[in-house]
Amino acid sequence: MALSTERPSPRRVPQRPGDRIFSGFSTGAGVLILVALAGVAAFLLVEAWPSLTAPAEDISGGEGLVLYVWPLLFGTLISAVFALVIAAPLAVAIALFITYYAPRRLAQALGYLIDLLAAVPSIIYGLWGFQQLAPLTVDPTTWLSENLGFLPFFAGPPSATGRTMFVAIIVLAVMILPIITAVVREAFRQTPRLHEEASLALGATRWEMIRMAVLPFGRSSIVGASMLGLGRALGETMAVAIVLSVSGGVTFNLIGSGNPSTIAANIALQFPESTGLQVNTLIASGLVLFAITLVVNMAARAVINRRKEFSGAN
Amino acid sequence: MPTPTTSTRSDTDLYAPLSGVPLTAGQLPRGAAPLTLLAVVLAGVALWLSGWNAAACAVLGAITYTLVVTVWSRVVEGSRKATDRLVTAVVTCAFLLALLPLISVVITVISKGLARFDAEFFTYSMRGIVGEGGGAYHAIMGTLIITGLATVISVPVGMLAAIYLVEYGRGKLAKAITFFVDVMTGIPSIVAGLFAYALFALFFGPGVRMGIMGAIALSVLMIPVVVRSTEEMLKLVPNELREASYALAVPKWRTIVKVVLPTALAGIATGVTLAIARVIGETAPLLVTVGITSSDNFDPFDGRMATLSVFAYNSYAHPGFPADAFTDRAWAAALVLIIIVMVLNLIARLISRLFAPKTRG
Numbered sequence: 001m002a003l004s005t006e007r008p009s010p011r012r013v014p015q016r017p018g019d020r021i022f023s024g025f026s027t028g029a030g031v032l033i034l035v036a037l038a039g040v041a042a043f044l045l046v047e048a049w050p051s052l053t054a055p056a057e058d059i060s061g062g063e064g065l066v067l068y069v070w071p072l073l074f075g076t077l078i079s080a081v082f083a084l085v086i087a088a089p090l091a092v093a094i095a096l097f098i099t100y101y102a103p104r105r106l107a108q109a110l111g112y113l114i115d116l117l118a119a120v121p122s123i124i125y126g127l128w129g130f131q132q133l134a135p136l137t138v139d140p141t142t143w144l145s146e147n148l149g150f151l152p153f154f155a156g157p158p159s160a161t162g163r164t165m166f167v168a169i170i171v172l173a174v175m176i177l178p179i180i181t182a183v184v185r186e187a188f189r190q191t192p193r194l195h196e197e198a199s200l201a202l203g204a205t206r207w208e209m210i211r212m213a214v215l216p217f218g219r220s221s222i223v224g225a226s227m228l229g230l231g232r233a234l235g236e237t238m239a240v241a242i243v244l245s246v247s248g249g250v251t252f253n254l255i256g257s258g259n260p261s262t263i264a265a266n267i268a269l270q271f272p273e274s275t276g277l278q279v280n281t282l283i284a285s286g287l288v289l290f291a292i293t294l295v296v297n298m299a300a301r302a303v304i305n306r307r308k309e310f311s312g313a314n
Numbered sequence: 315m316p317t318p319t320t321s322t323r324s325d326t327d328l329y330a331p332l333s334g335v336p337l338t339a340g341q342l343p344r345g346a347a348p349l350t351l352l353a354v355v356l357a358g359v360a361l362w363l364s365g366w367n368a369a370a371c372a373v374l375g376a377i378t379y380t381l382v383v384t385v386w387s388r389v390v391e392g393s394r395k396a397t398d399r400l401v402t403a404v405v406t407c408a409f410l411l412a413l414l415p416l417i418s419v420v421i422t423v424i425s426k427g428l429a430r431f432d433a434e435f436f437t438y439s440m441r442g443i444v445g446e447g448g449g450a451y452h453a454i455m456g457t458l459i460i461t462g463l464a465t466v467i468s469v470p471v472g473m474l475a476a477i478y479l480v481e482y483g484r485g486k487l488a489k490a491i492t493f494f495v496d497v498m499t500g501i502p503s504i505v506a507g508l509f510a511y512a513l514f515a516l517f518f519g520p521g522v523r524m525g526i527m528g529a530i531a532l533s534v535l536m537i538p539v540v541v542r543s544t545e546e547m548l549k550l551v552p553n554e555l556r557e558a559s560y561a562l563a564v565p566k567w568r569t570i571v572k573v574v575l576p577t578a579l580a581g582i583a584t585g586v587t588l589a590i591a592r593v594i595g596e597t598a599p600l601l602v603t604v605g606i607t608s609s610d611n612f613d614p615f616d617g618r619m620a621t622l623s624v625f626a627y628n629s630y631a632h633p634g635f636p637a638d639a640f641t642d643r644a645w646a647a648a649l650v651l652i653i654i655v656m657v658l659n660l661i662a663r664l665i666s667r668l669f670a671p672k673t674r675g
Contacts, residue, residue, distance in 0.1 A: 022567035023482050029474030030483065030491045033537060037494055040501070040534065041511040047512035093408035101405055110409070112663070117416050119655050121595025123623045124648045127630060129427075130421045175414045205398035226501060235502020237598035238627065242579040264504045264598065271602045278518060297500035301493060308619070 009135050047138040051277055059281055069230065069285050074250045075260030076289070079165060079240065080233035081255070083172035087233075088226045091180035092174075098181075099188040100210060111185065118178035126242030129171040134162030134243065138220035141166060141255040153253040160256035163245035165226030166254045170241045176229035183228060183304070187221030190215055231293045234264075241265035340390040346401070347383055354379040371453035376407050420652070427649025430642040435650075440620075446639040450647050452610045453625035456525070459614055460604065460621060461594045463529035464536055469586055471533075472540025479541070480548040481570055498538040506534040507599030514603075523605040525614025528621070531599035536589050543585025547578040580669030584662045591658035595651050597623040622647050622654075 002256075039233065056064030070313070091290035098111050138160065158164075195213040202220055215239030240262050261269070264286050358375035362368055380403040388396035438449035476494070479488055510531035514522045550572050561571040575582075605618040606628045612619075626647035633640035 016565050016567075018567045021563050022570070023478075026474040026478035026482060029471045029489075030478040032471060032488070033475055033491060033498070033541070034494055036534060036537070037498055040505065043509055043512035043516070044505070047508075047515060078495065090408050090412060093405045094412050096362075096510070097405045097409040101402060102409075113416065114412060116659065117412070117658070119591055119659050120416075121420055121597070121623060121648075121651055121655060122596040123595065123626055123654055124419060126424060127626070127644065127648055128415075128422050132418060132422050174412075177412055205394055207398040207401040210401075231500040235500075235504065237502065237504045238623075242627070242630065264502055266509070267504050268598050268601055272605065275521065283508055283512060286505055290505045293500055293502055293505070294497065297497045298493075300494045302502075305493075 004088075010217070015283055044287045044290060046286045048280055051280035051284045052157055054277055054280075060278055064188070065281065066286060068281060069247055069288055071250050071260045072263045072266050072285060073288065075165075076264070076292075077263040078236055078252070078260070079168050079172055079262055080104040080230055082169045083176060083233045084226055084230045085168065086175045087180055087229055088222070089176050091225070091229070092184055092222055094177070094181050095184040095188055096210060096214075098185055111265045114178050114181050116173065116178075118182075122175065122236060122238045124238040124243070125171050125175055129167055129239060129243040130163065133170065134164075137162045137164070137170075144257055145255060146262065154252045155253045156255060157257075158255045159245070161245060161257070163243055163256050164257070165244065165259045168243045168259075169254065170242050170245055172233045172236055175236060175239060176232050179232055180225045180229040183225035184218060184222055187218040187225075191217045196289050220306065224300045224304035227296055227303065230302065231296040234296065235270045235289060236262075237264035242270045339392060339395075339482050342387055342390055346386070350382055351379055352384040354382070363663050376403075379403060380407070399437050423652050425644065426642075426645035428646075430646035431649055435643070435646050439610050441610070443608070444634060445636060446611075448643070450620075450622060450625050450643065450650070452607070453620040453622045453647065454650065455610070455612055456604075456619040457594060457622040459612060460525050460528045460600070461532065461590060461621065463526065463614055464593060465586070465590055466531035467529060467533040468540050468589070472537045472589075473544050473582065473634070475537075476541045476544035476548060477570060479545050481566070481574070491599075495538045495541045499542070501534065502598075503531075503535055503596050504598040504602070506531045507602040509534060510599065510603045523603065523618045524616070525604055525611075526617040527603035528600045528619070529614065531603050532596060533594045535596065535599070536593045539589040539592060540586060543588065544582050547581030547585065550573060550581065551577045580665055583669075584666040587658050587662035587665065591662070594658070595623055595655055597627055600624050601627065626651065 012292075020080050027029040048134075050057060051065055055060070059065050059068050061068045094114060098114070126286050138158065141156075141158040141162070141164065145158045148154045149156055183265070191214050196209055199209040199213045200206075241264075244259050244261060245257060246261040246267060247267070248260060249258060250260055251258065267282050267286055268280070274282060317669075332483040352401035354375045356370040357378075361374070362371045380400065383403060384396050384400045386435060387399045434447060436454065437451055438447070439452035440448045440450075441452075468471045475491065479492060482488075483491065507528075510527045513530070514524065514527050518524075555573050555577060556569055559573045560566070564572070600621050601624050603623060604624065606624045607618040607620050629640040629647065
């Protein structure tokens with residue numbers, strides 16, 4: 001019969017107006033997100049422009065924008081990197097504990113507990129670090145400066161208030177711990193069950209199973225998660241602003257009373273009282289921060305996504 | 315001749331040496347590890363009661379336990395088992411270590427916050443208050459208004475974008491959006507605040523402060539969270555539901571609105587609640603866009619407003635006299651904030667547990 005052998009017409013099903021409007025709106029929302037991200041960069045650049053073109057002596061500090069931002073950038077990097085050095089191994093250990101060591105029934109609840117660490121607002125970490133943690137560190141830092149004073153980090157003289165880079169680093173580490181843990185846990189959970197069982201069946205102990213089956217599988221996730229944590233630590237504002245007693249300058253001494261500030265904390269501390277070119281300068285430093293975190297986050301996501309595509313799990 | 319190191323049983327065939335190698339290995343007695351732990355804990359408590367520093371006792375106890383179990387296991391069971399036990403102890407210690415700050419934060423906030431956690435704190439603003447007394451009514455309302463506005467902006471945009479990604483998006487645009495949504499979750503909150511300030515400063519001149527600016531800044535932080543969680547939930551909706559709907563000639567948009575969204579609603583609600591919990595405690599973006607005021611201002615389009623987090627920061631950073639009154643108010647605000655966040659988290663867990671979508675069966 002002619003009718004059945006006829007090729008189906010290439011004409012598509014007529015699109016209803018409702019469909020067009022709806023898909024238009026949702027595409028628009030998606031594009032809006034991209035526009036917003038581009039807008040963040042564009043508007044920051046526009047507002048930072050006057051300080052980029054201003055003569056050096058008009059910038060606060062009187063030595064130009066680069067020398068104004070550099071100590072802040074140094075403080076930002078040193079606090080974030082040390083926080084990451086503390087947090088990353090802990091986070092991997094915690095993720096291992098929750099996925100492989102904790103009793104099955106408790107595992108999920110323990111995961112929530114760690115997630116709660118991420119839920120505490122940063123202002124509260126700041127107040128806690130300032131009032132609770134900082135006084136506790138005075139004795140240990142004194143000991144460190146007496147016994148390990150030959151290391152540049154513990155050169156001393158130790159701060160009497162405890163409001164040091166050391167405390168800021170610990171607070172930052174606590175704050176990025178749950179972020180790293182969450183991503184690493186997700187990766188560990190996707191380890192192929194058969195790999196684990198095969199390794200146990202060959203007589204591996206639990207640690208050998210983890211070392212040979214789980215960690216290689218999760219390695220790129222651990223790297224990516226650490227970079228996410230780094231990005232978060234770079235941009236953390238209030239906790240550092242409250243904890244750190246700032247004097248400017250570039251120093252590796254983590255336990256002294258004179259510490260370099262961080263970009264984010266400096267903005268929070270200076271912005272409310274700034275006018276004119278100072279505001280532009282602060283926004284320019286914010287632009288630097290935005291660029292750095294953007295690069296770190298993009299690299300992190302690229303690493304994590306690559307694992308998704310080539311992992312043995314799919 | 316090699317002899318088994320632990321057992322005195324020599325009558326079983328298992329111990330018949332196979333070219334000199336015993337076929338079984340030694341094992342720690344059952345309950346060896348828990349009993350060692352108990353002994354160490356008791357010793358630690360005893361030291362603590364005799365006047366040692368609690369932290370020192372805990373650290374010493376952890377190290378002693380790890381050492382004892384590892385060395386004992388190494389002697390009896392061999393190095394592989396010993397490493398396993400060592401790692402178990404270390405990993406458990408790491409977890410307990412991570413709980414310390416959480417416990418300490420909660421105890422500190424509660425003990426210091428209760429001093430001013432009274433009716434006056436919830437019903438008074440700071441208008442005309444110079445010393446003790448006063449409250450955070452204006453700040454609580456400000457936080458609710460600004461977070462509410464941010465939610466109103468973020469949820470439709472975030473949900474529609476997620477719908478685009480799951481239901482429509484193909485090709486480069488969808489890939490780019492997915493990637494940059496992930497990247498956007500890492501934008502520092504202070505940068506979001508500066509963005510909102512820069513945006514409004516272009517139109518209203520420098521020094522502008524408005525509640526809506528804060529809401530926009532919070533939306534920048536909130537939208538990616540909403541997109542991610544909605545996307546995850548929409549992906550869980552089984553394709554059979556969509557196909558059944560298409561087979562009944564239901565248009566695609568009605569399928570999404572009437573079939574897909576209701577199925578995923580509980581999960582989306584959980585995600586939105588968690589997103590609100592994430593932004594409600596933000597301080598930095600509000601500090602640079604909304605500022606602080608001491609009187610009631612509930613109009614987000616007119617000048618400075620107070621918010622709980624900035625109120626807490628400001629009371630701590632610029633105390634008047636007596637300073638204790640300001641510190642107490644800061645901690646009370648912190649307590650209110652942490653209660654709000656914890657309750658939101660609890661609600662989110664409850665929603666996801668009670669109304670979880672049934673993906674199988």
